[in-house]
Amino acid sequence: MSASLLIWSGAALVSCAGFALLAPSVARRAPACLAAWTLSLGSLVLAAVSVALPLVLFVVLLGQWEPVAAMGHWSAHLVRARVTVPAAILALGTVVLAGQGLLLVQAAWREARALSDAWRLARRSMGALVVLPDERPTVFALPGWPGRIVAAQQLLQALSTSEIRVVLAHEQAHLDGRHELHRAAVSLASALNPVLRPARGAIGLATERWADERAARLVGDRALVARTIGHVARVCGREIPAAPTMAAAGPGEALRVEALLRPPLGRRTLLTATLAVLALVPAGAAVRALSQTNDLFQRAERAYGTSAPVPFPPTPISAKASEHP
Template sequence: MMLAVWAPLLLPFLAAPLARRLADALPPRAAALTLAGTTAVLAVGTLCSLGLLAVAGLLQLPPVAAVGHLSLPWLTAAAPDAPFAAAAAGVALLVLTALAVRTARRRRRELRAARAALPPHAPVRPPRSPRGLLASLLQPGEPPLTVLDDERADAFALPGHLHETGRIVVTSGMLRALDGPERAALLAHERAHLTARHHLYLALAEHAADLHPALRTLRSPLGYHLERWADESAATHVGDRTVTARAVGRAALAASRAPWPARPRLAPAAHSGPVPRRVAALLHPRPTPRPTPRHRATTLALAACLTLTTAATLEATADLHHTVEAAQYTPGHHH
């Protein structure tokens, strides 16, 4: 068990760079899904390994061994170092639990503050603008749009509650900074975030970054590819990549001057992330993935890492189960 249980804690250092390299060669949506899937598998493997280490040590405590009818001398002889590893794993689990609670509370607090800063009526649909540009962008059945009468420029996709889609929030300052087609691209971008529920991907990356140091390196790439995913959706919606690139660039420039202060950090926004890189990608034709031998090798290596993580976790769990059974049925040990 001891060899298998350590593998999920070490493999993320190899899998994370492979996932980043592979994501750069994939279309935005596939890249985001690859990074999110890799993050989820490695995070679960890390938690399972720490939990198994902690349980293996707990079994050697006399009260636990008595309750489980285990032979304590046999367990001690079989794994003499288990208590030390269990103590370290227990401390790590306590720290990770505290970090997870802190992250969840911070996210909840930011979302509450953002919702409290909005008008009480939802959705808030603005009156027809003088040029009639904004009203034509609102389509039935789409996420509601809230326009704040604020000169500071900002726009983002505010997630809803558990079973709610959420809403698009945009300030009047941001609308004034863009022309009609750019507004359409901006709203299509934010709509794509809500439709695909990108905030869940960001929450996953935020919590995973607390679990393992290697997973922190996947948080920024995932955020970038989520923005690129929304960029491509917006470009398809408006039918013009140049307009979308211009909207992203002008929105980022306007927001950098005086952003709306209550925007949650985990709320996706068109003007977040490495904007110059996103604009450059939009100014080129839609990328067509062409697998190369190097990309195939990276894919196989990443798949092997994830498979080994899963297999090692299952093997360590099975080994612990067999250890418990052996300790219960050791010759000379009576229930």
């Protein structure tokens, strides 16, 4: 329990940064389904690591505190002797952990509310398709059991039947694949560790591409899917004013079209494997740190009796009086 913990914490942060850096190109170039799973599971693992390391710092700080040690029957003295990490760093870890706790509660509340809103609305519709008669052109998947597809009548009127089939197949793919859970997972992970934030845009692109691929397989025409994206963008784009946040999301459609029209890039195994390794190596370090902490406290429990002799039977008041006769 020493400087190696700090080195691993630093390495984990570097891993998170590398993961975030590579995430967009995996979302663009790896097979979409593989990219989505790697991004969502990898983000969750890295988020767990990001909590585990501050947690260890907090626990060994707490373990040095006499009243807590007495309650848990371990030797605070031994914990102090074994932990060489400066107290300031331990305190910093504690502050980080507290901040993460707050962020997690906030993000979990936000995601859960968004999902339950969607589920409630989905329950109120009769058919597989909910049409909005007086709305600006839009189409989206409303997750639920079963999920529904929501489309504005204006958009349906602007599209040909084969384009409608593409749009419906795309949205149905979101619902069948439970893509909202992948997105929620990355959203939660990036709330716990802001370094992971770029993965949010990446999981968005990966799930859109995933749905595009499913739609393309269903209609058997990749160029049709690409044209439909372009057509829907034009129909919707005229109506939706360009706001700064949307400008950031904008190139997504161009990337999807590019991915549909280019020749297949192969599985991009190296790229995806790098992403997986970036998530798994810090996870190994975190597991090691947790087990070292466990060992430390077991040792401290064994040392409890020896370093702080307790009179037997423990009769505190009279014992004190008879200690120095």
